[in-house]
Amino acid sequence: MKIFVDKIPEGGLELSEKIEPGSLLLEDQTVISFLNPIDVKADVTKTSGEIFVDISVESPVEYTCVKCLSRFDGIFRKKFNVIREVKPAEVVELDDEIRQEIILDYPMKVICKPDCKGLCPNCGQNLNAGECECGK
Numbered sequence: 091m092k093i094f095v096d097k098i099p100e101g102g103l104e105l106s107e108k109i110e111p112g113s114l115l116l117e118d119q120t121v122i123s124f125l126n127p128i129d130v131k132a133d134v135t136k137t138s139g140e141i142f143v144d145i146s147v148e149s150p151v152e153y154t155c156v157k158c159l160s161r162f163d164g165i166f167r168k169k170f171n172v173i174r175e176v177k178p179a180e181v182v183e184l185d186d187e188i189r190q191e192i193i194l195d196y197p198m199k200v201i202c203k204p205d206c207k208g209l210c211p212n213c214g215q216n217l218n219a220g221e222c223e224c225g226k
């Protein structure tokens with residue numbers, strides 16, 4: 091997301107953009123996968139020498155359960171602010187900040203349901219689908 095400082099009017103500016111997860115290097119992670127363009131909205135205001143950007147990010151994602159490795163859908167949402175010192179005609183690129191803020195909010199562990207039984211360590215069967223033959 092680029093912000094042209096000299097195009098920000100007195101009353102501020104609202105920007106909205108869809109960013110490809112690939113361009114933020116976010117497409118496939120261990121616990122969370124971004125499969126669709128990420129919705130990024132920004133409220134930009136300018137004071138002398140600084141811009142203040144109120145950003146909200148939203149995207150459908152797929153999580154991978156750490157216990158049974160099944161995938162399930164979710165929504166990733168985050169709001170954050172960026173304050174930057176700027177020169178009058180500067181073009182500010184915010185993709186790096188957006189990427190870092192998203193990564194900061196990655197869940198460490200996701201489970202598909204509180205009582206997920208996980209995989210059998212022996213045969214790898216998903217125990218949510220039923221008991222395996224190993225224990226017998």
Ligand SMILES: [Zn+2]
Nearest residue numbers: 155158202206
């Ligand atoms: Zn699970």
Ligand SMILES: [Zn+2]
Nearest residue numbers: 210213222224
């Ligand atoms: Zn087993």
